[in-house]
Amino acid sequence: MIQFDNVSKRYPSGHEALANLSFFLDEGEFAFLTGHSGAGKSTLLKLITLLERPSQGQVLINSKNLNRLHASQVPYFRRRVGVVFQNHHLLFDRSIYDNVALPLEVMGFPRGDIPRRVRAALDKVGLLSREKQNPITLSTGEQQRVGIARAVVHKPKILLADEPTGNLDPTLSAEIMHLFAQFNDVGVTVLIATHDIALIAPMHCREIHLQHGRLVGG
Amino acid sequence: MADPNARGRKTTGGASESRNSLHHRLNNYFRHHRKTLVSSLFRLLRTPVQTLMTLLVIAIAMALPAGLYSAVDNLRQLGGGIELNARMSVFLKKDASDEDIGELMAELETRDDVTAIIYLSRERALEEFRQASGFDDVLSLLDENPLPAAMLVQPSQQVTEDPAAAEALLHWLKSQEKVDDVSVDLAWLQKLHAFIDAGQQLALGLGVALGIGVLLVMGNTIRLAIENRREEIVVVKLIGGTNGYVRRPFLYTGFWYGVGGGLLAWGLVWVGFMSLGSEVQRLSALYQSGFTLHAPDLSVLLILMVCGALLGLGGAWVAVASHLRKIEPN
Numbered sequence: 178m179i180q181f182d183n184v185s186k187r188y189p190s191g192h193e194a195l196a197n198l199s200f201f202l203d204e205g206e207f208a209f210l211t212g213h214s215g216a217g218k219s220t221l222l223k224l225i226t227l228l229e230r231p232s233q234g235q236v237l238i239n240s241k242n243l244n245r246l247h248a249s250q251v252p253y254f255r256r257r258v259g260v261v262f263q264n265h266h267l268l269f270d271r272s273i274y275d276n277v278a279l280p281l282e283v284m285g286f287p288r289g290d291i292p293r294r295v296r297a298a299l300d301k302v303g304l305l306s307r308e309k310q311n312p313i314t315l316s317t318g319e320q321q322r323v324g325i326a327r328a329v330v331h332k333p334k335i336l337l338a339d340e341p342t343g344n345l346d347p348t349l350s351a352e353i354m355h356l357f358a359q360f361n362d363v364g365v366t367v368l369i370a371t372h373d374i375a376l377i378a379p380m381h382c383r384e385i386h387l388q389h390g391r392l393v394g395g
Numbered sequence: 396m397a398d399p400n401a402r403g404r405k406t407t408g409g410a411s412e413s414r415n416s417l418h419h420r421l422n423n424y425f426r427h428h429r430k431t432l433v434s435s436l437f438r439l440l441r442t443p444v445q446t447l448m449t450l451l452v453i454a455i456a457m458a459l460p461a462g463l464y465s466a467v468d469n470l471r472q473l474g475g476g477i478e479l480n481a482r483m484s485v486f487l488k489k490d491a492s493d494e495d496i497g498e499l500m501a502e503l504e505t506r507d508d509v510t511a512i513i514y515l516s517r518e519r520a521l522e523e524f525r526q527a528s529g530f531d532d533v534l535s536l537l538d539e540n541p542l543p544a545a546m547l548v549q550p551s552q553q554v555t556e557d558p559a560a561a562e563a564l565l566h567w568l569k570s571q572e573k574v575d576d577v578s579v580d581l582a583w584l585q586k587l588h589a590f591i592d593a594g595q596q597l598a599l600g601l602g603v604a605l606g607i608g609v610l611l612v613m614g615n616t617i618r619l620a621i622e623n624r625r626e627e628i629v630v631v632k633l634i635g636g637t638n639g640y641v642r643r644p645f646l647y648t649g650f651w652y653g654v655g656g657g658l659l660a661w662g663l664v665w666v667g668f669m670s671l672g673s674e675v676q677r678l679s680a681l682y683q684s685g686f687t688l689h690a691p692d693l694s695v696l697l698i699l700m701v702c703g704a705l706l707g708l709g710g711a712w713v714a715v716a717s718h719l720r721k722i723e724p725n
């Protein structure tokens with residue numbers, strides 16, 4: 178599902194974020210991407226979402242070589258991947274419902290389908306009763322759950338998360354991880370970047386460990 | 396995306412793939428256009444004061460050339476209206492017989508550029524002169540009538556508005572054998588037309604200059620709108636919004652500003668003309684003229700709105716092209 182072949186990423190500043198990275202993540206797998214801050218976790222995720230392009234090597238998603246993807250195809254590709262951001266990128270000028278509905282609007286889902294899908298996603302993260310509120314009224318953990326609902330509302334096959342529990346206490350973090358596990362249960366390939374070793378240890382999942390941009394485990 | 400190894404999944408993915416038919420995509424495309432058209436209007440109405448101020452700037456810039464053009468257009472009416480000045484007095488030779496005169500009149504009547512002919516016989520001319528001048532005594536001393544027979548030729552509207560056509564008619568009249576002389580105040584008409592032409596050129600030049608001004612105002616307004624929605628643009632790009640999708644609301648915002656500005660510009664010119672109307676009426680009454688000021692009509696409104704829409708879209712396009720590219724998720 179996600180395949181890295183000898184991928185290196187060097188930024189114009191000269192900083193080498195990733196070096197000769199190769200790994201394969203099968204469909205339906207659940208993996209953690211770990212490593213110290215600056216190890217290259219975010220860069221790796223950016224390569225999958227085409228926010229960055231590799232300097233060398235190739236990234237294949239579902240056997241499709243991203244190097245061959247033209248800029249005009251990038252938006253359509255991004256729709257196949259759900260992404261949960263550390264700072265959740267919610268829009269505070271609209272309701273929780275409208276935030277979650279945004280991907281469906283962008284993708285042009287039939288209008289009749291949208292409410293059902295949005296409510297299903299909100300129900301999944303336990304915020305259905307608050308759909309009309311503005312996300313600014315929510316706690317950080319709840320905002321993160323809205324971000325997750327938005328990432329999965331269109332049922333992508335791949336779910337990525339960049340430090341989704343970065344600002345949460347252990348109980349909330351565990352809840353969030355439990356949510357990700359549930360998506361994985363229905364076949365979604367999940368890759369979560371985190372540095373919270375204590376949190377993931379009991380989950381016994383595959384761990385892709387980076388150190389200075391190199392793979393040291395996984 | 397179909398994968399034979401899919402493990403016990405019911406509804407993941409797939410669905411979006413089957414929807415990608417052309418028909419579905421076109422439907423979506425137009426639906427989003429309609430939706431954006433309406434939502435960008437409502438977004439503008441949510442900040443009425445700010446919107447009105449921008450609209451006023453655009454409207455004033457458009458009202459100036461539109462007002463000038465309409466004023467000049469009214470002058471054209473003045474040129475056509477004062478028909479008496481354009482009337483040609485054709486003086487006939489003294490030896491012209493009644494038959495000659497009849498022939499000439501018949502020929503004139505067939506011409507398209509002549510609408511009326513009044514014949515003034517030598518006797519009639521003398522009678523009128525006698526009454527108007529009061530030289531009764533002096534005239535009675537003369538052996539014969541010194542006045543020639545004359546025709547008053549009224550050229551058509553088209554001729555009075557076109558100096559070249561007037562010149563042609565004049566030339567034809569002068570070339571007739573029994574015509575002695577033709578008198579007409581063409582210079583006055585020509586001056587008026589030159590003035591109208593100059594006014595129109597000025598309106599056009601002003602229109603181009605202020606049109607560029609509107610473009611710049613629009614570009615700046617849209618740039619601010621883009622800045623205000625930066626976060627939203629980033630999110631939309633992250634979740635797979637195409638450039639067209641991101642661009643659309645801003646283009647429609649420019650469109651609405653332009654259409655609204657055009658409408659308001661028309662309103663400003665209309666109000667201006669209406670408030671001048673009674674003064675002009677009084678003035679033209681003093682000159683015993685039937686001239687009335689005509690406020691710009693609906694065709695002017697249409698032109699202003701179309702020009703406004705194009706300028707709005709153009710300005711928005713420039714802003715979008717130069718600023719949207721810079722906003723990329725990171």
